[in-house]
Amino acid sequence: MNLVIDEGNTTVKVAVFDTREEPEEVFTFKSPDVAEVMTSISKYPVTSSIYSSVATYNAALAGQIKKITSRFLELTHSVPLPIKINYATPETLGVDRIAGVVAAWKANPGEESFIIDAGTAITYDYVNSNGEYMGGNISPGITMRLKALNHYTTSLPLVAKSTAYPERGFNTESAILSGVMTGVINEVMSYITRSRNKNPHTNVIITGGDSRIIYDKLKSEQTTTIKEDSLLVLKGLNNILNYNNI
Template sequence: MNLIIDQGNTSAKLALFEGRELVKVRQTVHWDESFVDELISGRKVDAAIFSSVARYDISLLDMLRNKFPLFVDFNKDTRLPVTLGYRTPDTLGRDRIAGVVGAMEQYPQSDVLVIDAGTAITYDFLRSDGCFLGGNIAPGINLRFTALNQGTGRLPMVGPEGDLPLLGYDTPTAIRSGVVRGILLEIEGYIRDLQLKCPSLFVFLTGGDALLLAAKLKSPIFVDKNLVLKGLNRILYDNVEI
């Protein structure tokens, strides 16, 4: 059994895999050794991988290394099942790589676009030959709401739930529709433009806001909230002998 830890900007996901099958997932803002022990209680974990896009307590890495002899700290030197066409691989988020690897696991030798809607929204493209060409980074839903509230003098803080008219009929709906509809048009635009170049493109949507956005999108997409975890599990297999 494998332990996968994906530390994001606002929370972490810890998961257990039996081979390629996802067995259990827990999401938390804070985790420590006792949290890990509770998650794996009664199970034999053979290997573990840790990936982070945020700052973390370095002692957690020491704990993981001591607890799991087959341990991978996902960094720039980690072996990958894809090649990187990105010009600055040292600054490329590990979660972005894991996302396209997770998509490749499901549709090998295919052009894939992975949209990860979390704190930020990332758009990442993997070519059918396994080359990660790059992608874009934009503010996520909550960042956009927060920026409008904190960057102006009078606009209120609103959330994504509620009426989404084409044209707002008051200030809260104007903000909500501006943010959410703006993101939907953004996503549809990326899909449309890439499909002109890659007609057989597979599109994956993942991240904390995936379900909220998927229900409102017109383009056919695959929703997989655990795509990054699946990619990390594959990367683990490429780096240890289990």
């Protein structure tokens, strides 16, 4: 069995895969205690593992994972991939973005895909029909935008994100929430429209911690098919682990 660890900016996701594309179980930790992680996976006979982090390298966690698996892979920019990376500075490309693109390609081989990862930041990534990563963009995430309005102004309050917001704000709090959420949705819709204008058959996949919030709104606004897969990065990491035959 494969053990997959995805350490993000705000959470750590741990998944166990057998032979299927879908994980057997997924665990999410906000502030992971190594012992807690190890206890959660103790019932699974894992033999291979992959560790990916866009945050600070968690040496304690990685060390414990190495002890219980005979084969360990840390996803870095030197790890062989089933796709080609066309990027001027591949060493700066987030490993989570790489994993998401790999998963999209694995799910749709020979097809163009556009991946939206809505988390701390919102990333937009493209993989063409030849399995070549063609770059992408990075934008502030929902919570980051809400925090920025509070942090960089004197009087604007910090507002919690919510799917319930008016078309036009009726007080300062609702004006902030509506402005941020409407801005995000319009931004995402614009990217999708541009992508589909170039290729109507492009697969559009949205993932990340805020994927459901955005996806539900997009379903009511868009007539084109959009897929939501909150486990896309974990699946991509598992694909990379299997590709490296360890």
